[in-house]
Amino acid sequence: MENLNKFIYSKNEAINEAKRCLNCKNKPCIDGCPAKNNIPEFIKKIAEEKFEQAKKIISKTNSLPGICGKVCPHEIQCQNKCTRKFKGKALEIGKLESFVTYFNCELNKKNHFIKKTKNYKKKVAIIGSGPSGLSCAKELALKGIHVTIFDSMPLLGGMLTYGIPAYRLPREIIHYEIEILRSLGVKFITKTKNKKNINFNEMKKNKKFDAFFICTGAWAPKKIEISGENLPNVFSGTKFLRQFNSGMFKHENFNKKNLSVIGGGNVAIDSARCAKQLGSNVTVFYRQNEEKMPAWQDEIKFAKAEGINFKFQMIPKNIIKNKNKTLKVTFFKKTNKKEEKNKKIVDETETQIIYSETQIETNFLIYAIGQTVDPNTAEIFENLLLDKNGCILIEKETGKTSIDGIFAGGDVVTGPETVVLAMISGKNVSDVILQYLE
Ligand SMILES: Cc1cc2nc3c(=O)[nH]c(=O)nc-3n(C[C@H](O)[C@H](O)[C@H](O)COP(=O)(O)OP(=O)(O)OC[C@H]3O[C@@H](n4cnc5c(N)ncnc54)[C@H](O)[C@@H]3O)c2cc1C
The missing domain is CATH 3.50.50.60 (FAD/NAD(P)-binding domain)
Structure with missing residues (x-):
């Protein structure tokens, strides 16, 4: 029987973390939670080791608290408002949410399930x-x-x-x-x-x-609308992830191959990190600078730590299939006018930016620019x-x-x-x- 404890805080970790809650009067964390979970109250129950009560409190406003605990962007929601953040480190509210939902839960153990x-x-x-x-x-x-x-x-x-x-x-x-x-x-x-x-x-x-x-x-993936986007080995991010998550990709087909991702959101980063797991050399190309990337900061940090490369100010122009079956992708590279004057193609005097062309060769290309x-x-x-x-x-x-x-x-x-x-x-x-x- 599969025990879910391995995916969550241990009991002691949860209690210690819960005890860090300051139980602020104005409860800013609730303000940051889209579901308006009564965060201070359920955390108080964890600190008191009343886990079932904690679960009941959070289930009033959230039908899937354990899943939200794992995947919500807490850093920009509840944890962003946590008073502890301004005194060092925000409380790990998401981890406490998952703890209280899955503590001592076992798959297929019917007595854990609620009755109608x-x-x-x-x-x-x-x-x-x-x-x-x-x-x-x-x-x-x-x-x-x-x-x-x-x-x-x-x-x-x-x-x-x-x-x-x-x-x-x-x-x-x-x-x-x-x-x-x-x-x-x-x-x-x-x-x-x-x-x-x-x-x-x-x-x-x-x-x-x-x-x-x-x-x-x-x-439905948004198309990049450049020539070559329907070539073999060009995927939308969601299609790539769907096949990855269904176990359809073989490691040997991707291992040590170059894989390029176009996009700067979470789907682009998920695609890049999954491709890395398949052994590819991954580079993410984003059309703006790093600060403008919509992906969550932590995800970008993890991606970098895993060895994923990032290239900014790169706008895709077209994709061509080479004779050796690799893909040649041409990008417009945005550069500050002062830095590079020679390869000027388009000069937008107002923005002081010039666009030069640059090409890369890659085995696989993923575009993840929205759905x-x-x-x-x-x-x-x-x-x-x-x-x-x-x-x-x-x-x-x-x-x-x-x-x-x-x-x-x-x-x-x-x-x-x-x-x-x-x-x-x-x-x-x-x-x-x-x-x-x-
Ligand atoms: C790669 C990726 C990573 C993400 N990561 C996060 C994250 O970390 N945190 C977060 O909060 N959000 C994340 N999101 C967003 C989040 O997953 C979605 O916002 C959420 O799943 C939307 O839920 P939903 O129930 O509306 O639809 P979906 O989860 O999209 O489910 C729709 C379901 O409808 C089915 N369906 C479609 N058409 C039909 C039809 N005609 N007949 C029958 N069934 C049909 C589909 O098969 C699917 O199962 C991510 C999204 C993606 C793509």
Whole structure:
């Protein structure tokens, strides 16, 4: 039986860390938490060794606290506001969150799982098993609603499974959360793409489901729109990570090969670090300077420590396949006008920047410059109204879409965001669905 203790603080570490909490009067950490978890209160319970009580407190506002504890950007959220930060080191709130969720939890040990309170006849279909779908399912199932989650992929968890690498979010943790849902009676139907196998109209007419929650994420990669981006060995970041996380890549195909990543966000850094694990020589090319990189600081630090190279002010121009099957990538390199005058191509006098061309040779190229919602979303979901960004249009407070009985949340509504925001939307919409069913 898999014990989750190895992924979290030991009991003593957690208690010692919890004792550092100053229990500030104005509770700035809650301010920094998108879920508004009662952080000082649950930490106080850890310090008092009342772990079950601590778990109850945090579960009131967060359906997936252990996962958020692992992957939330705490440094820019709750921990950024921690008073201890200004007196040395912020409290490790994320680690305490995961500790209290998974302390002494064992996969498949049923008595750890929560029990539902009532049993209604109502049925809800959730399309998408990412954090938004999992949190909505958990809240509804706890209240006795029959929930079925449909997902197009073979594995559950959405970007938790296919995006975030296992070194940041151990798969045992995702399995554990899914086992909790199974123990609450949630059914899962995988490899089922809406439109192909699910027919909304039919299901509504036949009273198969009373309400639907759509949370299909934002998986479509933004294109770099330069020639050569469809060549073999050129991947989008999400496709590369999906294949990496599915165990589809062989070490020998990447080992000691040059792999270049275009982008400066978290997906670019995750791709770079995974490629490093495959043994590649990895370089990240970003179009601005380092300070402007949107990736989290810690992730950039880890990437550098692992030997990943960074090149800044590099804008991709085109990709050509060489005769030896490697890729030749041409970049515009931005340089300060004063530093380099000879290779001038474009002179933007106002910004005092010149662009010179530079070429690199690489075996693999990954572009990770952002994602959007599936462009076929309206067609897939019965002509639901979309906003100007192609996201599903909802009533902000309720998650109601333009069609009665169909709700939406998570990245498919906001565009790419974070796990905690997807979790919150699933949790909030579950309340509205309950009212709707009643
Ligand atoms: C590489 C990467 C790393 C990230 N790291 C972090 C991090 O460290 N911390 C953080 O907070 N956030 C991170 N994020 C963002 C976070 O993962 C997402 O914001 C979050 O997963 C969105 O949740 P969701 O439930 O809306 O959708 P998703 O997690 O995207 O799940 C959507 C699900 O819907 C399914 N689906 C799609 N279309 C259909 C269809 N037509 N029919 C049936 N099923 C369908 C998909 O298969 C998928 O399982 C990361 C994202 C990526 C790409």
